[in-house]
Amino acid sequence: MKMKWAVLTVILSIVAVLTGCEPLTIFDPKGPQAERQANDILLSIGIMSVVVIVVFAILIYVLVKFRASKQSDDYEPPHMEGNPWVEAICVGIPVIIVAYLSFVSVQSNYIVESAPKGYEEQEPLVVYASSSNWKWHFSYPEENIETVNYLYIPTDRALEFKLYSYGPITSFWIPQLGGQKYAMADMITTLHLAADESGEFMGRNANFSGKGFAENTFNVTAMSQKDFDEWVDEVKETADPLTEETFNKLLKPGHLGQMTFTGTHLEFAPPPEHDHGSSHTEPTEETDTHDGHEH
Template identity: 55%
Template sequence: MNKKGPLYALFLSLVLLLPGCSSLTVLNPKGPAARTLSDTIILSILVMLGVLAVVYILYIWVLVKYRAKKSNEGYVPPHEEGNVWLEATWIAIPILIVAFLSVVTVKTTSAVENVAADYKDQKPLVIYASSSNWKWHFSYPEEGIETVNYVNIPVHRAVEFRLYSFGTITSFWVPQLGGQKYAMSDMITTLHLSADTVGSFIGKNANFSGKGFAHMEFEALSMTDKDYQDWIKEVKETASPLTEDEFKGLLAMEHVGRKTYTSTHLSFSPPPGDHGDHMSNDGKDTDIDNGNTDHQEHKDIHPSPEPSSETEFDGEPHPEVDQPLPSSPVEEHTHHSD
């Protein structure tokens, strides 16, 4: 069957491209999370190539051997009901493959959802990344700095991004540092990233968010600790504070270039609650507790929110931003899936 010709050529080119091809950004990781994911992807491609090989060999064999030709004219194919052992084989082997990949999935998912193993002993640098229209705001609560459309991080440092949105759902993604995660208006999501090398990486919103979506990119720059400290010092000397009015103006704009400020918007426009420490608008405690995965499975056992050891910005009521009641659909998932 010559129709598979182009298919094979393409597939072969993929296989050849895989190792060391720097243009495949996702497979060219520069941080522990991205490396875990890249390894997972390559492993799964190899397993799947094995599956494809079995199917293709069988396929070509039956087509070549059993096609109608002059020599088998008058051949009457037999009646076959099936074969228990054969069918059991192609049920059992896929189950084993799926089981293997499930183990890999659970392990790697939990690896990238937490601080990378090499960085466990560090206190992570917290950066709030929030989106509005088609731009990204980065707030450094510890340094008291805010930037727009670029983020600088020290190399070899655990960084904890806390994501939320001033509008549509966006997805924060720096492919060479790790996987993406949604930023939404009524809860904070957390993404752990670290860079192993100094360098500039493309970051973007991956989730379609309207007209300006295609241009919603930012630069993630990892720099040596000294450069990072210098940068902070320089910002403190040259930039000015972010006022509430200025921030409102920023939010209203569709696109802006890079901006730098010496204070964050978190003080006058606090982020929505974390998964774990939601407060309802009327100030009463509600029993919504669904962020931490440990809690999800035992929701009825300890329904009240656990106190969190957070920065001063978390869990504050936020009457002026039009934030809806905090909760997430997450717990509904667990209801359905139970």
Template identity: 50%
Template structure:
């Protein structure tokens, strides 16, 4: 019993140390799509927990019941042939478990791959998402504006993301609003998301793709429809025009802050349909042994930076990394 208490204490330590001031993002959904995925995760955990508990209970019972005893002597159990009923049971149980996981998983996949129920009559806001090393580019084709490393959406309104990559494969994930999907060059993947209420949500790349991967984060801000329309008008009146030369600089491997432009790169290229090679220079990825590379990019005067100065942005970035490290 003393040894058992030590083992249980060791098992409880990670649970106690895992306490956080806030919930894990994946278990704190803020929209119907993320809520469906969270329900599926919880269901899967409970089902697997039942399986694990049953297996360990049976394991403990068998070990205890058929343990060696001092009074066994030279006893040898008689040889028995296999039991057909047990063999059928061992075969059927895994099939039942797989079916119990497969059916809700398939239903949820089809459910989240379309406009959420109750919003079928709303025309989704279309945003083209382009991943690059190491930043996220969001294009609003209907509004004719483009942002980098942040995206604004109207709350309580469906959003359809058309995603691709300008180079390496990357992974788009906003755990509070939607599931994870990959972005790949020369092809398009689609993702729907919806925020119940206004708020700020954390998003990032979850696929390792180089030295700037850890900093490849973005913010999704859900605004009221009035505030969203006002933001669009403000961008049209104040933001610089996006040029192909500026866009080429943005695609160079490195880190940039938030940027906002009038116009989109879709006017001259959609990376889902090829052409990325004209913007990619492999030599810019080359790092010689012992060489230190500064990942921060310095875009030309067309760049529009947030009101925060560069030092404040770096402090906020460090703070966000600390806040989200436990997620």
């Protein structure tokens, strides 16, 4: 166990030096999900470094020891068929490593696919995050507000993102809070996140979606529940209501700055059902497609 941590420390310091002492985004987690993923990554880097070092060591030894220039001209290499013990070790050790990593991997899968650790008891804040070329629309159904290209979230609260897309497959990703998940046109996917600290984070679409993909980003601001509530109240007082007409304009391909509305598009343009191809969703998708063709 000590060995493992020693290796991890070495790797971490190498990584830190390489990046000018500022931790890489992935290794600077601000929420439980991202932390679990960062730990998995560091663990696998550690174990894999050992594998790499062993292979390198054997290779260097062999190349130095058995090169032709070091041997007499009449040396005839022996015929070697293979040895069951040697080969058993070459299978056995990788099997053990892979089995251990599989165990960790399966465990992590269930962790990142459920409510974040420490937040299981809470009622999560549900945010519908939908993408259109090349923007993100964030609908807060409980608060009854909607934003474009920026996301305000309370810290220390479970967040449940409902993802879908008006167009190509996109991928919703806030690296410092946790890994990404696809947003698609014909179903909703769910991503569980939480922020432990307040601060500003980068969020983006990570999946290639055409010409405006590179700029398909959004800002994430995490703040205390109190500040968040104040912000919601302020939006309700100052922002314009989101009408169907405005929303359809927003969907047209292009880039928009940050925008804020009261009301959400969920009322007049309900998201796709989980149940693929159900008759319920088709009318809305029909209108969206027609809009897409207008320009």
